[in-house]
Amino acid sequence: MAITSANQLELLQTAEAVAREKMIDPNLVVEAMEESLARAAKSRYGSEMDIRVSIDRKTGKATFTRVRTVVEDEELENYQSELTVAQAKQYMESPSVGDTIVDEVPPVEMGRIAAQSAKQVILQKVREAERDRQYEEFKDRNGTIINGVVKREEYGNVIVDIGSGEGILRRNEKIGRESYRPNDRIRCFIKDVRREPRGPQIFLSRTAPEFMAELFKMEVPEIYDGIIEIKAVARDPGSRAKIAVVSYDNSIDPVGACVGMRGSRVQAVVNELQGEKIDIIPWNEDQPTFLVNALQPAEVSKVVLDEEAGKIEVVVPDEQLSLAIGRRGQNVRLASQLTNLDIDIMTEEEESARRQKEFEARTALFMETLDLDEFFAQLLVSEGFTNLEEVAYVELDELLVIDGVDEGTAEELQARARDYLEAQAKAALDNARSMGAEDSLIDFEGLTPQMVEALAKDDVKSLEDFATCADWELAGGWTTVNGERVKDEGILEPFDMSLEEAQNLVMTARIMLGWVDPAELESDAEDLEEEAEGEAEA
Numbered sequence: 207m208a209i210t211s212a213n214q215l216e217l218l219q220t221a222e223a224v225a226r227e228k229m230i231d232p233n234l235v236v237e238a239m240e241e242s243l244a245r246a247a248k249s250r251y252g253s254e255m256d257i258r259v260s261i262d263r264k265t266g267k268a269t270f271t272r273v274r275t276v277v278e279d280e281e282l283e284n285y286q287s288e289l290t291v292a293q294a295k296q297y298m299e300s301p302s303v304g305d306t307i308v309d310e311v312p313p314v315e316m317g318r319i320a321a322q323s324a325k326q327v328i329l330q331k332v333r334e335a336e337r338d339r340q341y342e343e344f345k346d347r348n349g350t351i352i353n354g355v356v357k358r359e360e361y362g363n364v365i366v367d368i369g370s371g372e373g374i375l376r377r378n379e380k381i382g383r384e385s386y387r388p389n390d391r392i393r394c395f396i397k398d399v400r401r402e403p404r405g406p407q408i409f410l411s412r413t414a415p416e417f418m419a420e421l422f423k424m425e426v427p428e429i430y431d432g433i434i435e436i437k438a439v440a441r442d443p444g445s446r447a448k449i450a451v452v453s454y455d456n457s458i459d460p461v462g463a464c465v466g467m468r469g470s471r472v473q474a475v476v477n478e479l480q481g482e483k484i485d486i487i488p489w490n491e492d493q494p495t496f497l498v499n500a501l502q503p504a505e506v507s508k509v510v511l512d513e514e515a516g517k518i519e520v521v522v523p524d525e526q527l528s529l530a531i532g533r534r535g536q537n538v539r540l541a542s543q544l545t546n547l548d549i550d551i552m553t554e555e556e557e558s559a560r561r562q563k564e565f566e567a568r569t570a571l572f573m574e575t576l577d578l579d580e581f582f583a584q585l586l587v588s589e590g591f592t593n594l595e596e597v598a599y600v601e602l603d604e605l606l607v608i609d610g611v612d613e614g615t616a617e618e619l620q621a622r623a624r625d626y627l628e629a630q631a632k633a634a635l636d637n638a639r640s641m642g643a644e645d646s647l648i649d650f651e652g653l654t655p656q657m658v659e660a661l662a663k664d665d666v667k668s669l670e671d672f673a674t675c676a677d678w679e680l681a682g683g684w685t686t687v688n689g690e691r692v693k694d695e696g697i698l699e700p701f702d703m704s705l706e707e708a709q710n711l712v713m714t715a716r717i718m719l720g721w722v723d724p725a726e727l728e729s730d731a732e733d734l735e736e737e738a739e740g741e742a743e744a
Contacts, residue, residue, distance in 0.1 A: 235332060236261055243268060251311065254286040270313050276305040333405075340371045341406040344399045351420045352410075356390040366392055366410060373408040381412050381480045382444030393478060395420060412479075415439035418447060421478055425471045426464050428453075434460045437489040440543035444480050448500060448540045450489040461486045485540075493545060494518070500541040504530035507554055517548040524553045548684070568592060576622045585609065598623035631655040637662075644668045652711050657698055664697045673715040680708040 222232050243259040247270055251257060256273040274287055276294045294301035354366035354373060362377035364386055375394055386392060394410035395417035411417060419436045428434040434453050441447040453460035464486045465472050472484055490496040494509035497518060508521040522530045530551050531538050542549045552560070565587055572583035575594060585608050591597055597605075598620055605616035634655040635648065641662040646669035648658055666672055681703045682696030696703065716722040 233263075236263065238330075238332060240268075243270075247311070252286060254284055256287040257311070268313065270311045272309045272311050274307045274309075276301050276303055276307070278303055337401075337405040341399065341401050344368075344371060344396065344406060344408050348396050348399045349416065349420075350396055351393060351417070351424070352396055353391065353393050354410075356386040356388055356392055358388060359386065364392070366394065368408065371406065371408060373410045375410040375412065379409075379411040379413050381482070384412075384444075384480055413441065413443035415441050415447075418449065418475065418479065418484075421475045422449065422464060422471075425466070425474050428458060428460075428463045433458060434463055438544045438546075440540040441482070442536055442540060444482055446483045446485070446536055446540065447479075448485045448487055448544050450487045450496070450500070450544055452489040461488055487544070493547065497541065497545050497547065497549070500544045501530055501537065504537065506530075508557070511547075517550065518545075519550045519552065519557075521552055521554055521557045524555055527551065527553050572597075575626045576619060582610075594623045594627055598627055634659040642667045646670075647672055650711075650715065652707075652714070654701070657701055657703075660697055660700070666697070669715055669719060673712060673719055673721060675712055677705050677708040677712060680712070681705045 222235075240259045240261055243261075244257050247257040247259065248255060251272075256275075258271050258273055260269045260271070261267070262269070274289050276291055277288045279290050279292075282288055282290055289307070291301050291303065294305065294307060297307050298305070352368050352373070354368040357365045357367045357372065359365070364375040364380070366373045366375055373394065373396070375392070379397070394412055395414050396408060397411040397414055397416075398407075398409040400407045400409070416439070418441060419439050422436060423429045426434065429436060429451075433455050434451055436449060437452055438450040439447065440449075449464070451460040451464055453463070463471075472486065476482060476484060485502060487496075487499045487502065490499065494511050497509060497520065498506045501520065504522060504526045506520055506522055506526075510519040510521075520530070529537070532540075538549055538551055565584075568587045568591075569580065569583045571594070572578055572586050572591075573580060576583070576597070578586075586597065589604075589608055591600075600620075602613070602616050602620070605611055605619060606613065611619075631654070635658065638648065638655065638659040638661075641659075643658055643662040644667055647653070647661065647667060648655075650669055650672070653661070661667070661672065666675065675697075678694055678696065680696050680698045682699035683694045683705065685692050685694055696708075698708070713722065717724055
């Protein structure tokens, strides 16, 4: 096939037709044609030549040119695409290094192999352009709902036609045991869009909590307008869900607005989610109050929050326990996901038994360590004293409020408590030294003898060892594994050390050892403050 004999406008017409079909820029198709023709020309004139092709965007005429670059004499390597300054004087008056000489060459005859190669180049370029267009189109729609048509099902995964591309709804992203047939219409949430070598992969979901939130946004105008905000969503797909909402307009009830007239709004969402029951809960800044709402329909007697551990204890009447837990633990599990807290539910009877056990344990502690009779020890516990440190170092006036305690008795109590604590500290220190604890760790401010002993038992025996510890190794923490919160025990957790205190101690040790420059820390802190201020202004 000779380019010269072909209809020159046919190139442009072909490019426009392909671009229209694939919905890409016609220029990209023309550029692919230029590259394919240049490859064919190189196979004819020689692969070492720099042959370029330019197709006129108006007439369709293809111009073949040979490009040579002027280089230094010692740098001349490719005689087909380079030439020296002296050689270039044949073509221009005063050439310099870096100049290019462009000569037009005759068009080539394209044989069957060259034509096939050109076709492959064009198809490859068109495919790449189509993939780029699809990715650019769908990456901005990530996190939104899309309507599509089921094309086929492969190994439980549903392939969905979403217009100018295909999405995949994996089996674990489908609600319950729902099944689809080809040409069924389906509504999904675009969970992720990834650019991959085989083209953009669009992952869909019907089980994501965000899918429910977007459905409510479509059904409730107040959410779309920002008057009502969805603060949290927890789902057991196909079975039950909880959604927390808050209103920024005192005249609008967030729960009522989401339910709609005679339940019309929430029913539309329920129908889309295959009958999934939805509890709409008013959100509250106060976590215990929010949790009480989240555990509906169960009634809650008392809530005890441990913010540091992210754990909360809920006390319910005996007859409400099964309702609070729910079928197979569903109610408490969804409430835990909604509040992001680890919830421990107990009955009033169980809580009473636990409190009694704690009372007896503290009473026995004071009887044994302070040499008190049971009645006097119970008085201390009743007044809120939980450990020896409180007795030893509390203000004297707080002991004098106890019935039958005068100033002399209070001083004696504190003296006994301090003597016992000092003896314990000495024993702990001696034990730590016997295990190899170094003075650098023993003298480090912020660690008690009992803490040093616990560290030595865990093979942390010097300040260098201590400085290599992570904060969670000392204070403990929580890790989420397969959706379950798992407790990480800390070396110093029995001493009620917080994560922040552990961070400060470790950083102080690193500064003392010269591992960290305090000036750099101050600079980093200032940068963080500036970033926070910038975000607040934005």
